[in-house]
């Protein structure tokens with residue numbers, strides 16, 4: 001199949017950037033979206049042009065490194081899939097496809113479709129840890145956890161930190177990401193010692209990075225390749241409000 | 250108190266303020282509508298309700314102060330959050346795909362602005378006495394020819410009867426049309442807001458989420474329809490002097 005790509009090209013963080021048009025010729029419908037870009041880049045390189053910058057690592061939907069906005073949707077509109085899991089059979093021959101980087105003040109563009117997501121790392125560093133007894137590994141099942149809680153916690157822990165929630169949110173908020181990280185630990189017994197300190201620190205860092213607020217549009221939830229539920233945001237809100245009382249008593 | 254200002258200045262803190270003030274105003278809107286629907290019980294009932302409100306004295310001022318504070322807080326935090334959210338995405342997307350195209354959530358800003366503008370019209374229209382602006386209002390708003398001015402200066406008020414006010418006021422087609430449009434906006438605002446506010450406060454329960462969403466939309470629809478029934482009934486002559 002043949003496609004026309006409208007791709008955001010930006011030489012570096014300070015470059016203004018612009019859309020450029022490329023043709024993708026003779027692409028197999030079995031190719032993945034990223035393989036299609038590899039083929040286009042090979043063509044560009046053979047002509048001595050600068051290849052299109054994009055990130056990927058595992059290419060099987062687990063690392064969270066890939067990601068861009070395809071036709072206005074983070075990771076393309078395919079439900080529950082990272083961009084590396086999207087295949088060309090989802091497009092039609094002759095389609096025009098628009099490729100943009102994740103847009104957010106907190107994710108500055110480094111080059112073309114690559115953005116700097118280290119704001120997420122700083123949010124995690126602020127509180128995404130637990131206190132454990134150092135020494136020999138504890139026996140399994142030493143801490144009983146109700147099934148309902150472990151299920152909700154694991155739903156949150158499915159977050160791979162790809163940033164699609166920020167990209168899809170009309171307010172460029174990172175509430176789903178931060179909510180997932182807070183909830184994942186705050187629901188479990190192991191997370192209790194730092195529960196309120198954690199939410200306070202992570203939300204403060206979140207504010208500091210310049211992300212927006214939550215309007216409950218639910219765009220993030222639909223864009224999330226891992227199906228992290230909206231509830232993680234209200235659970236984070238609950239603990240953040242609680243922290244205002246608990247941290248002062 | 251540093252922690253408090255830090256909390257209230259955070260995005261979540263500002264949303265908590267919006268949720269609490271919105272909850273207050275929602276309570277008022279429902280009570281206000283229930284009171285006004287007495288128009289269908291006739292002039293006597295509505296006028297008695299009107300003079301009851303006028304005669305609760307200080308309590309009326311407590312309620313007004315509470316509502317004005319709620320409105321001010323609501324509008325201020327909405328403004329700050331909207332400006333911040335525009336700043337959070339300095340470069341817009343060329344194309345935007347909506348995964349969950351919710352008309353209700355996406356019209357909150359427009360609806361809010363529309364309700365704000367409507368409130369100005371509404372206050373000038375139906376409670377002219379609180380501003381002592383009787384002459385000005387009587388001159389620019391059709392339908393007040395039946396009113397008598399009592400007193401002068403700031404303490405001047407119009408004596409006309411709430412029922413007569415409502416009938417005269419809503420006999421003007423464009424005024425009624427504006428009210429109905431505003432009520433549709435208000436209903437939509439509530440349809441998303443009444444569900445969203447519980448999530449902001451972390452008071453939701455995943456098991457009842459669908460129910461909560463349905464309830465919010467129903468209350469919004471009820472407010473829009475209930476309030477609009479009044480101008481519609483005046484226009485079709487169901488409610489008359």
Ligand code: HEM
Nearest residue numbers: 278281285299302313371375376379411428435476477479
């Ligand atoms: C179409 C439906 C409505 C009708 C018929 C109506 C009628 C009235 C009337 C008759 C008054 C004057 C009461 C008096 O003089 O004692 C009044 C005042 C007022 N209305 Fe409405 N109203 C409607 C909808 C709304 C809505 C939806 C809101 C807002 C959220 C609202 C907010 C107010 C406020 C803030 C006042 C002033 C209260 C005060 O004086 O302290 N109204 N309305």
Ligand code: FES
Nearest residue numbers: 057059064066084
């Ligand atoms: S490359 Fe690892 S998730 Fe796509």
